[in-house]
Amino acid sequence: MGLTNCILGHYLELCSNKNTDLVYGIYDVRGVNNLKQLMPTKADLNGRDLSKFQIVNSGEFVFNHRTSRNGSKFSIAYNDNADSIICTEDYVVFKVRDDCKEILNTRWLYMFFNRPEFDRYVITNSWGSSTEFYNWEDIKSIEIELPLFSIQQKYAKVYNAMLENQKSYERGLDDLKLSFEALIDEYKHKAKKKNIGSILQEVDCRNANGSITNVQGINITKQFMPSVANTNDVDISKYKVVKKGQFVFSGMQTGRDECIRIALFDKNEPIIISPAYAVLEVIDDNILAEYVMMWFSRKEVDRLGWFMSDGSIRTNLDMDRFYEIEIPVPDLDVQKLIVEIYNVYNVRRDINEKLKSQINDICPILIKGSIEEAKKTKEA
Known part of the structure; x- marks a missing residue:
């Protein structure tokens, strides 16, 4: 039987x-x-x-x-x-x-x-x-x-x-992350530091004609996501436009979440976000946006943001305090190398997540x- x-x-x-x-x-x-x-x-x-x-x-x-x-x-x-x-x-x-x-x-x-x-x-x-x-x-x-x-x-x-x-595959991913982190730590101690205020500036482009309808937000994993807010009867012409290569930042509840809520937009088609967010772009030609985002993906920077948050109930990270954050900035060629390794790691990490999902699905x-x-x- x-x-x-x-x-x-x-x-x-x-x-x-x-x-x-x-x-x-x-x-x-x-x-x-x-x-x-x-x-x-x-x-x-x-x-x-x-x-x-x-x-x-x-x-x-x-x-x-x-x-x-x-x-x-x-x-x-x-x-x-x-x-x-x-x-x-x-x-x-x-x-x-x-x-x-x-x-x-x-x-x-x-x-x-x-x-x-x-x-x-x-x-x-x-x-x-x-x-x-x-x-x-x-x-x-x-x-x-x-x-x-x-x-x-x-x-x-x-x-x-x-x-x-x-x-x-995951063990290989861990090895890649280890070598990547070692490279980061090496330049963290020997590269000159610059504050974010000298690297990024705020831009304010509004969706004046209402042509863009893709409303997004950002989460604590520093990724864009469809907005969970109710946008019915909301005037989206007042929403801010985000283009490829620009950052979106929210200083709200940084202390509570122990996370600096920031994301780099990498898609070709622009999106719109709530006017409560700040849109930022790099103003220094010798600094890569991807390199900046890589630094904000590190836990040590999140901990710094938590430390710099105000003492209010919301524990916000105000824009002026955000601009005071310093990151090490090596030569442009070194940034490109680090970003290239970081991008490979992210691609492989996504593949690994898909593999795990496929195993569950089977x-x-x-x-x-x-x-x-x-x-x-x-x-x-």
Whole structure:
């Protein structure tokens, strides 16, 4: 028989390994996002008792049982790294029972979880009032169609091969970033510094005839995005025009976000942005706009912007303070070299993100393929 109807909980075991001896510290803490991945935690760990945190060993699963306000997705991850991590005691950690590891393949199970169909199932079956939950008992009660172990392995190997290719590409990306950062740090200490006020100036070109209708904003990742503001009945002739090679800057809430909100527009067709933003362009022919943007992409500059923010509730970075920021400016040829490496890194980073997305997208296909093959085996 190639396919068995079963209850998932028969093959699973709850884990409760606490970090009692504090073997793992702050840098080992991970959270779980709705992309089914482990990630460095965003929580404030000051004063937290890490001895109460749970250890997630290699080959174990961890999930957040809160499903409310989570993008209609279930946050569950599989630790496929060699090293153990720790997570908050609010999470649930489990594994495939040792005596069932030749019945249920852990990678196949992760692919089963990593499907839109499973997210919809969990959200539909979550319970609660203001906060909804999907708990350990709910996981255990899931009914699944389980293919033969050999079929599970076959499809898991396809996934593992794709994952290894992606991770190999990512390791190369990390090496490129390391060499790039080393080059930046070298010139940071020996190139002459200039303040932003001597590099950029504000321009104010309005969409007077209303011909441009593409309204954009910028986010804390320093990228342009479609405006989330309601522009119905708004006079877009007052909006500012942004052309290729120009910057958009907003000093609002720099301290709160610990980020200087600035982006470089690199498209041919101009856009418009809210009059609340500032549009800037380079005024020094010996400085590349891409080089300036590269510096504003560094965390150290964001931290400086946070430090220079005012003490108001909004913690804004005023324009005059923004102009005081200094960046090192090497010769133009050196800037071109640095920008070229930086652009290659960005292209490869985007490719890596696409590879990861493709791996996630293939999970439903592989699970469906394994079940269909098992059905054919059963018929034969």
